Amino acid sequence: MRELEADGVIVRTVSAETPSRVEYELTALGHSLTPILATLHEWGARHRPGPLPSGTPDQH
Structure with missing residues (x-):
């Protein structure tokens, strides 16, 4: 996932909640x-x- 994020394919968002959510x-x-x-x-x-x-x- 980190590589996809670094390549700009995905965006990772971490919430400020406790427990945190990604x-x-x-x-x-x-x-x-x-x-x-x-x-x-x-x-x-x-x-x-x-x-x-x-x-x-069976479908995308």
Whole structure:
């Protein structure tokens, strides 16, 4: 996660609450990876050996 943050793919926000909470959000650069990840997902769906286990989402 730190590397993705350093590369500008995500933004890390630490809350001032106790206990502290850490949230991660995609940046515009991170969102630009969506088409690439969707293509990888589709490739994997075509080449997996069998159906997904019950309850596993099959869509991106």
